[in-house]
Amino acid sequence: MNLAETRLSSEPIFKGSFIDIARDTVRLPNGNESTRVVIRHPGAACVLAVTGNGEVVLVRQWRYACGRALLELPAGKLDAGENPAACALRELAEETPYTADSVKLLHTFYTAPGFCDEVMYLYQAEGVREGSTLKNDEDELTETVLMSREAVKTALQNNEIADAKTLAGLQYWLLNS
Amino acid sequence: MNLAETRLSSEPIFKGSFIDIARDTVRLPNGNESTRVVIRHPGAACVLAVTGNGEVVLVRQWRYACGRALLELPAGKLDAGENPAACALRELAEETPYTADSVKLLHTFYTAPGFCDEVMYLYQAEGVREGSTLKNDEDELTETVLMSREAVKTALQNNEIADAKTLAGLQYWLLNS
Numbered sequence: 001m002n003l004a005e006t007r008l009s010s011e012p013i014f015k016g017s018f019i020d021i022a023r024d025t026v027r028l029p030n031g032n033e034s035t036r037v038v039i040r041h042p043g044a045a046c047v048l049a050v051t052g053n054g055e056v057v058l059v060r061q062w063r064y065a066c067g068r069a070l071l072e073l074p075a076g077k078l079d080a081g082e083n084p085a086a087c088a089l090r091e092l093a094e095e096t097p098y099t100a101d102s103v104k105l106l107h108t109f110y111t112a113p114g115f116c117d118e119v120m121y122l123y124q125a126e127g128v129r130e131g132s133t134l135k136n137d138e139d140e141l142t143e144t145v146l147m148s149r150e151a152v153k154t155a156l157q158n159n160e161i162a163d164a165k166t167l168a169g170l171q172y173w174l175l176n177s
Numbered sequence: 178m179n180l181a182e183t184r185l186s187s188e189p190i191f192k193g194s195f196i197d198i199a200r201d202t203v204r205l206p207n208g209n210e211s212t213r214v215v216i217r218h219p220g221a222a223c224v225l226a227v228t229g230n231g232e233v234v235l236v237r238q239w240r241y242a243c244g245r246a247l248l249e250l251p252a253g254k255l256d257a258g259e260n261p262a263a264c265a266l267r268e269l270a271e272e273t274p275y276t277a278d279s280v281k282l283l284h285t286f287y288t289a290p291g292f293c294d295e296v297m298y299l300y301q302a303e304g305v306r307e308g309s310t311l312k313n314d315e316d317e318l319t320e321t322v323l324m325s326r327e328a329v330k331t332a333l334q335n336n337e338i339a340d341a342k343t344l345a346g347l348q349y350w351l352l353n354s
């Protein structure tokens with residue numbers, strides 16, 4: 001079945017520091033016209049980093065859009081032209097006291113494909129150790145939280161993991177280690 | 178540590194059929210001011226439905242924002258005032274030939290908490306069977322795809338699951354059945 005929708009025209013709505021928003025008119029496969037609001041995002045990377053003690057490195061940070069703090073994998077937007085693997089290593093080092101030798105790609109996925117093109121690259125860190133010398137941006141406040149596998153299982157059961165990428169990363173860890 | 182950011186003012190940017198966008202000025206815990214673009218979304222529900230043959234019910238649909246078709250759990254936005262469980266049952270029946278007796282909540286999570294308040298309710302369907310009489314909206318085209326546990330494992334390894342909620346739901350299935 002042909003499912004493709006093709007763009008007929010595009011009306012810019014907003015151009016922000018990292019998000020662009022447009023309303024496109026599209027041709028559907030059945031011949032009808034429709035409109036699609038599209039949020040363009042540069043993409044992001046996150047990292048599953050497990051310490052030598054078998055604990056995963058998480059960060060607690062305020063999410064203004066949600067009005068609450070969330071417990072998440074270290075993550076961040078790609079800088080212009082930045083390699084996603086470099087971004088994952090940088091975010092781990094900026095947001096936590098930990099650093100890593102390298103990262104391995106686990107999954108690549110869209111976070112909200114119904115209206116946004118954000119691609120999330122989920123990596124596993126290799127050679128995790130303390131000793132980051134990078135600092136967070138002054139206006140980015142995060143707390144580091146370490147959790148064992150058992151603590152992660154309990155947190156998942158108690159619905160304490162309320163972020164999609166973190167749920168995917170932690171379930172990967174439970175399935176593959 | 179106090180992580181809370183408080184709103185000082187809000188400037189509307191866009192009001193759409195299901196998305197509202199605003200740019201807020203906020204006070205950070207360190208006293209600085211900053212701005213946050215926030216996308217307000219009504220929330221959505223998705224459903225892990227496994228047939229009596231042990232196959233999960235997925236849908237392939239075009240995602241205009243991503244410029245490609247994705248393989249996903251049946252899902253959809255909450256109608257105004259709609260209970261998320263009712264939404265999950267409705268979307269299963271509209272998007273696939275399957276229906277279910279009831280659903281059980283597995284996880285609740287934000288899809289893109291850095292800039293959007295969309296909450297996703299992930300359910301498991303109980304009493305899954307063929308025989309839906311609901312129809313999709315005329316302009317919503319989906320193909321139903323059934324996958325066994327082994328096929329899901331292969332699809333995950335081959336990075337064929339490129340949607341966050343679907344990754345979370347399928348990993349849940351592998352971990353808990």
